[in-house]
Structures are given as C-alpha cells and as structure tokens.
Amino acid sequence: MKIMVAIKRVIDYAVKIRVKPDKSGVVTQNVKMSMNPFCEIALEEALRIRESGLASEVVAVTMGPSQCLDTLRTGLAMGADRGIHVDSTSALHPLHVAKILRNLVQIEKPSLIILGKQAIDDDCNQTGQMVAGLLNWPQGTFASKVVLDKEKEEVTVDREVDDGIETVQLKLPAVITTDLRLNQPRYATLPNIMKAKSKPIKKFTPQELNVEIKSDLEIVEVTEPPKRKAGVMVSSVDELIEKLKNEAKVI
C-alpha cells in the first residue's frame, strides 16, 4: 500500500514575522524557512504506518520553486522513500495544490493521502478537504489518532472538533489531515541524511500535470494586527462597573 504525503516549505515557526513596508506581503528574504509543522506530523504518521508493516512506500510531494528541494530532502532524511517536486515559481493557492495532487494521484495511485491540517503561513485549512472533494474520497480531518485496518481496508480517525473528539471510520482510499496532538515528529538522523542523498526525486511541472495556475485571488493588502492596547487599572468596583457600562458597553 502506498501513502502520499504533501509537505510545504514555510517560514520557520519560531521566526518573528515582519510585514513588508509596501504591505504586499511578509518578509521572506534571509528568513529561516523549514517544513510546515503539521506536514512534519503528517509525514511522521505515514512513516509510523509503514514501520508497522501496513504500508510499503511513503512518497513525499512538495510544490514550489527550487528551494523547496531542501524541505523535500528533509522529508527524505526523516524516512520517506521517494520524493516528487512540482516546480512552479508562481504562488500556489489551495485549489491549485489540490488539483495537482489529484492529477498526481492518478499517476502514483496511493491508497492514503496524509496532509497537515493547515499551513502556518496562510492558515487556509482547505487543501485536504479540496483534494478529498476532487477525488471523491472520504476524509478525516484534524486527526488526533489514526488506526489503519489493512484487511478491512478501513481507517479509523479520531477527530479533534470543537465539541470534543469525533471518531469516524473511512473506507480506503482516503484523505487524512493531521492535527498537533497526533504524534511527535522524529529528528533527521545522520545515517538517514546520508541515505536521503541517494533517494530519487521526480520532477514535474504543473503544465505536465494539466493544471493551469490561474489565480482567482488577488492579495490586496497585508497588515499587522492592531497592537494590543495596554490594560487600564481600576481602583474600585464602582469604577469597573462604570467602565464596563459606558466604555466597553457590555453591560
């Protein structure tokens, strides 16, 4: 059974984000980039499923300019067997990514697609759902536990929803998106880094996959959120009530 994992190269989680002076986006020059944390968790889950013997191969897919190859190599160093790089310099929105993934699925034919629930740069939380919709596959999003049953060709997913935990059972092939508490991703160890150098990476372009990158979205402006205002110290309960009534207008 083959598992496909989609990983994205984003600004490192620990870096302080700054908005560009012309408000067209965020500063990405000379800023540390690394794999999206949710994608790391997705890859880790795929590797654990393979190590338990239920899958034979894990393929890591990334899309973007050539720098994405660094992230792909990290994925291979963590343990993925093969890599696919879809080379594109234009901005890729979730719908484009979903269409590309759908066309890749027709080539690779995996039984399970695992993605991170969202990317920390755009926080869209759309790609996994769109892929499932385009492929007409069942989806288990915000997964906090994944249990695969190979004979029955089913996967049981515990989902973290607002009300608590929801458990769904999906028939394979299926799409899973991972949430934070699913697992803790492993470190890339040196022997694996060495092996990763010889693992194959196949290259595609969106044109080869018959996907047209035409953007329906235009980013008008990017601004910082308003600075948190300092709190006000009140000296008595009466003053508090008066402020709540007149200034905050909540009473």
Added chain:
Amino acid sequence: MVNRNCRATLRLVTLINRQGHPHPPLSSSPSGHISHSYIILPFSIAFVFLTVLCFYSGTGIDACWKQLQRNNVHGEHKIVSFFSPLASSLKTRQWGVNIQSRCYGSASVLVQRNPKFSKLNDEDVRYFEGILGAKNVIQDDEKLITANTDWMRKYKGSSKLLLQPRTTDQVSEILKYCNFRCLAVVPQGGNTGLVGGSVPVFDEVVVSLSAMSKIISFDKVSGILVCEAGCILENIISFLDNEGFIMPLDLGAKGSCQIGGNVSTNAGGLRLLRYGSLHGNVLGIEAVLADGTVLDMLKTLRKDNTGYDLKHLFIGSEGSLGIVTKKLLQEARRKLGEILSAFEFLDSNAMNLVLNHLEGARNPLPTSLHNFYVLIETTGSDESSDKQKLEAFLLGSMENELISDGALAQDINQASSFWLLREGIPEALMRAGAVYKYDLSIPVEKMYNLVEEMRSRLGNDANVVGYGHLGDGNLHLNVSTPQYDDKILSQIEPFVYEWTSKHHGSISAEHGLGLMKANKIFYSKSPETVKVMTSIKKLLDPNHILNPYKVLPCSSIS
C-alpha cells in the same frame, strides 16, 4: 604597522653600513642638504645649529648640550639624534646613497638622563660574560648601532652593551644583577616599534630576546602554541601553516618583529577584526620581573579563572613591568572553525538525568544508548552553505568512525530542544538532590579520566556526571547525591584539586574562586604569582574591606 617593506629597509641599512659611511644615517642638519661634505664636519656646524634651534624653540638648551657632550666623549661618529626627521627622510632613504634627514627641535621629546642609574663599568661586563658567555655579551660598535637605533631612524640611544640571553634563567640573572646595581635596562625584540619604545634613550643596557627563538610545543588538538619571546612572527606563521592553523596575529613587520615584542605592545595588526586582540589570544605568559623573579603564568588552558589575571598587565606593558620570555597562543582552526560557535559534550549520566527530571526533554537518538553526546552549533551568514559544511563534516566523521550516530536539527524548535538537553543539566541536577559542583580546565585528552576515577572512588554512593565545554577543555564535574554528606565530600576534595593540579589544569576554568576555593589557589598558581596578586590587592584595598575571605588565601592577606 603600516608599511610592509621593513625587510627592504633593513636591507638598506646594511647596505649603507657596508658602503662605509662612518655615520649612521642620521645627522642633525637643519637645512637638509644632501652633500657628502656636510657629514665630514658634523660637530662644529651641528653644534652651532643646535643651539640656534634650541633657542628658537625655547626649550632647555642644557639637555642638548649634555647630549652633545656625551656623544663627543664616546666617539667621533656618534651624533645627537633625538630630533624628528621630516617625511623627506623617508624618501631619501630609498635612494640608498647619501642619507640625510632634516631635523628640527621637538619640545616634547627632551628628556634628561636620570642620575640615579649607575653607569656601566668593566666589572659589570665581566659579570655578564660570566652568566652568558663572552659570545652573547656584545660591545661591538656596528651591532650596537643597530640595537641603538629604532626602525624609523627617529630615535637613537647610546647604549654600550647588548646582551643576548638564551634562557629565562639567564634573563633572571641579568635582571637581578641590574636591579642590584641600579643599571637601567631596555628589553628588545625585533626592534620594529614605531614609537621609540624598543631602543635605549641614553646608555641603558639592551637585553635582546632574539636568541630565545624556539617554538617549544604545539598542541594540535587544542590549537595552543608555546614559544619563546624571540620567535620571529613570520616563522611562527609558516610553522602553523604547515600544521593547518592560522595565527590570530599578523602585521606588516612580521618578517622581523618578534612575538615577545608583539605581546608586550599588545600589537593589533591585520586580523584583529576577526580574532580579537592579543589580550584574548594569549593564554599564558612567562615573565621576569625587574628584580629577577620569574613569574610562570604559562598555562596551556583555554580557560582559567583562578585569582587575578596578571598576564594582562604584561600584555601591552611595553617592557616596563617585566620581560616576557615565553608565551602561549590560541590558533584558529581551519575545517569547521570559522562557523563553529559551540562545542559541548555530556555523558550518558547527564543525558539520563535530564530526560528523567525535565519535562519536555526528548532524546534525539532514542534507538541507541551512547556514552557521550556532543552538541555542535554553527553560526554564519549563509545558511545553505553552512548546512552543507556541517553535513559534510558530520558525514565525514561518521565514515571515519569518529561518531556513531547523530541528529541534525531541521528547524529552530528542534534546535532549542537540543539546547534544552545541554542547558537543562544544572537544573536537572538540582532536582535530583544535592550536588557537588566542580569546574575544571583539563587537557582535552585527559578530560574524562577524572570523571571515571571519581566514579570508581565513590562507587554507588553518588552519581558522577561529567559535561561541559569540550571545545574549551572545560569540564563541569558534578557529583549528585541525595543529600549533602561530609563523608562523600572528603572523598572528593582535595582529590579533585590534586588530580587537576597534577595534570596542569585549572581548578576554576570559569566559575572563579569565591569562598569555595579561596584557599585552593595554589593548586593552579605559583606562590610568586600569588604574591604579586596579594601586593596588587594591598595596593588597591589596603584595609581588605572588599569581599573579604574570598578569592585569595587568608594566609597571604593578613
């Protein structure tokens, strides 16, 4: 040091001398005429002009007089020489034919010979010959001229004696005698200084360190070089080049300057921007004080915080506090050196402690148990090239079986969790119970031996943990016990200090002495050094009101 052609200039000097000029290239001619005839009759004309000049500049005529008279007494071809030449003299020097320099009076430079200094006599010369052998006691005029004149030909003394000791003991004997006889001394190295600091002003005895030019040892593991003060900088640089190391000091005068002089003047040079000044690069010094005491502050350790750091007094003291006879230098490593920013180690006991006591600590290599872990950090301006370098280094080390396994942090979060393992050790130790902490500088090859010996001494009574700054040779030895127990303490101390002292380590690499090691300084510093520290303490705090009972032993301060 601006101009690189010192060697060319030195060649020129010998050229001139060989051409048979009876004079050194300096004369007190105010008009700057370049004519041979002028030199033949120096005194009468010079004398006249001198007085005129002095009169105009309104300064002491007496000094000039006295100087002139002195020179008349000593030889026909010695001329008054402390007037500053103009830049034209530098140009004329290039011609190599008739060298002359324009001089004019300079008020700031007029000095009088201090009458309390004795004058050299034959008995002194014979005594020096007894210590050094006749070959190293030089009274030959030609050699004295070179020793008496500075590189810029600006300053010229009139010393009658040049001594060339070959060992520190000889330097000590010389100084002891000169101190007793009250003979002034000028220590001299390559004589490339530009402020007249290395030549005598009057008749001081010149002690040249040129004969002490041995490279004593070089440790390739730690990059520490021990050499004598008379080593020429260029020789040191080529020696290190062969070993694959870089000297942190480089100057234009490297062909002739000697490292003793560099240290004594805290020379800056070309590489200071990156490697910092000599204060940071000189690890230890052996110096001889004015009364002949030899201060051995040579410690081949990167870190040593026991007592006052006296070597810094000598770095930059320009020979006025002591004669530097040997020094230790830190060299820069070539392979990973320029991007390496941290090199720490911890043993398996430390790793277990952290994993057990700290939440959020994650073992990066869970599949196997290892005896030692090393944490390496690089910092640089180009992430991808640094990453390649580090990966290449690590993979190479794995192939050469220097390391058995490793994990590379892929993002900042992973990097912080790696650091938590190392930085969290002290906290984990505190949570585990009582801890006896020792901070020792030990040669890298022997560093872990102490931990193992300690383990065998204490057996099951305590958990002996070793970790520290491997890159600096600094071991943090910690003995963890459930409670503080004097019996265990007696097993640890003074064994730890004696062991360290036996292996020429420092009992305090970075933590300092404080109260805990106040009386233990003798394990790492010689009694003479402690004596000097005590005198400095007495000088600056005569009533000992500042932080008493700490740092220096109570026995010496009383």
